[in-house]
Amino acid sequence: MSTQQEADAAVGIHADLGWALTTVLRAYGRAADCAVADLPGGSRGFRLLSATAHDCPRSQLALAQHVGLDRTVVTYLVDDFVAAALVTRQADPVDRRTWRVVVTDIGRCRLEQLEARLRRVEDEVLRPLGRQDSAQLRALLRRVAVSTAGGEPVATSCGDVTRLSGPGPA
Amino acid sequence: MSTQQEADAAVGIHADLGWALTTVLRAYGRAADCAVADLPGGSRGFRLLSATAHDCPRSQLALAQHVGLDRTVVTYLVDDFVAAALVTRQADPVDRRTWRVVVTDIGRCRLEQLEARLRRVEDEVLRPLGRQDSAQLRALLRRVAVSTAGGEPVATSCGDVTRLSGPGPA
DNA sequence: TATTGTTATACTCTATAACTATA
DNA sequence: TATAGTTATAGAGTATAACAATA
Numbered sequence: 034m035s036t037q038q039e040a041d042a043a044v045g046i047h048a049d050l051g052w053a054l055t056t057v058l059r060a061y062g063r064a065a066d067c068a069v070a071d072l073p074g075g076s077r078g079f080r081l082l083s084a085t086a087h088d089c090p091r092s093q094l095a096l097a098q099h100v101g102l103d104r105t106v107v108t109y110l111v112d113d114f115v116a117a118a119l120v121t122r123q124a125d126p127v128d129r130r131t132w133r134v135v136v137t138d139i140g141r142c143r144l145e146q147l148e149a150r151l152r153r154v155e156d157e158v159l160r161p162l163g164r165q166d167s168a169q170l171r172a173l174l175r176r177v178a179v180s181t182a183g184g185e186p187v188a189t190s191c192g193d194v195t196r197l198s199g200p201g202p203a
Numbered sequence: 204m205s206t207q208q209e210a211d212a213a214v215g216i217h218a219d220l221g222w223a224l225t226t227v228l229r230a231y232g233r234a235a236d237c238a239v240a241d242l243p244g245g246s247r248g249f250r251l252l253s254a255t256a257h258d259c260p261r262s263q264l265a266l267a268q269h270v271g272l273d274r275t276v277v278t279y280l281v282d283d284f285v286a287a288a289l290v291t292r293q294a295d296p297v298d299r300r301t302w303r304v305v306v307t308d309i310g311r312c313r314l315e316q317l318e319a320r321l322r323r324v325e326d327e328v329l330r331p332l333g334r335q336d337s338a339q340l341r342a343l344l345r346r347v348a349v350s351t352a353g354g355e356p357v358a359t360s361c362g363d364v365t366r367l368s369g370p371g372p373a
Numbered sequence: 374t375a376t377t378g379t380t381a382t383a384c385t386c387t388a389t390a391a392c393t394a395t396a
Numbered sequence: 397t398a399t400a401g402t403t404a405t406a407g408a409g410t411a412t413a414a415c416a417a418t419a
Contacts, residue, residue: 075409103410103411103412105410105411105413106410106411109410128418128419130417130418130419131418
């Protein structure tokens with residue numbers, strides 16, 4: 034990682050490596066957070082809505098485990114989603130303890146809108162590279178991402194960095 | 204951006220672009236947060252300590268503006284840093300309203316430790332690429348970072364994504 | 374007895390504004 | 397009157413645990 038001063042200097046020197054990673058990360062992360070800010074729960078809400086929309090209807094617990102959220106959080110988020118008419122809770126005929134969370138047309142529409150926004154954020158972030166280098170960067174990132182998500186979890190100095198199970202801004 | 208299901212599928216397909224960016228971002232962001240978690244203020248604390256260590260002593264307000272934090276936050280963080288003996292507050296002879304924040308040896312040592320950890324996180328994240336592709340990715344990221352930090356701010360769907368003035372994990 | 378979902382509680386961050394002391 | 401720093405208050409977000417209904 035770099036220092037603040039190095040970062041400032043880097044505009045002239047461009048020497049530090051970690052600084053680049055961090056800067057891009059933060060730029061994208063912020064913009065992505067921002068893009069989904071008007072959805073209840075922000076980026077976590079986006080992950081949940083995504084999972085809800087693209088999987089066949091599941092219980093809240095299943096959703097929670099799938100996107101790595103606590104049960105209680107999912108309750109709150111689904112409450113908000115229902116209030117915003119993005120999803121509905123439908124009784125599960127076989128297990129009356131659980132709800133099946135189902136996306137509405139409004140929810141699907143909203144999700145597409147958010148996905149479009151996030152695509153735009155990406156393009157914006159990667160704009161400085163040309164078309165070709167942009168593709169190159171994406172390819173390299175994809176390789177990292179695949180092994181990060183599918184292979185070994187990223188080992189770090191503390192234990193809670195688990196294997197990432199999915200996408201989500203920031 | 205991608206969907207959860209696509210993300211899962213991507214382990215086989217590797218098709219989605221935004222998913223890669225997001226996954227790497229999150230993996231690194233989490234690990235970096237984690238690496239500095241034991242510092243008061245986490246990533247923000249790191250940024251502040253960095254700035255304090257590598258600049259000549261400055262007032263809290265100057266530091267706040269430099270790293271993009273609120274004055275009050277800096278007060279809290281410096282309090283914590285002082286308690287942890289990472290910095291000292293020294294009276295400014297020319298303006299008795301202000302403090303000069305000065306890093307201690309302990310603080311400098313701690314900072315180096317954190318920087319080492321963050322370097323390790325980077326290496327870990329980029330390990331899947333070989334040495335060469337890793338360098339390639341870093342070069343591309345650096346180009347993006349330079350224009351992000353030095354050039355135009357990243358345009359997004361909302362207004363608060365400002366020009367990034369420095370580094371900092373996550 | 375275990376599990377799904379809900380509710381209640383508390384805790385951490387952060388942001389805002391009021392306050393003091395100096396300039 | 398304006399500025400540097402501090403303190404107080406409140407709010408959002410999150411985590412934990414207790415609870416009700418069902419299996």
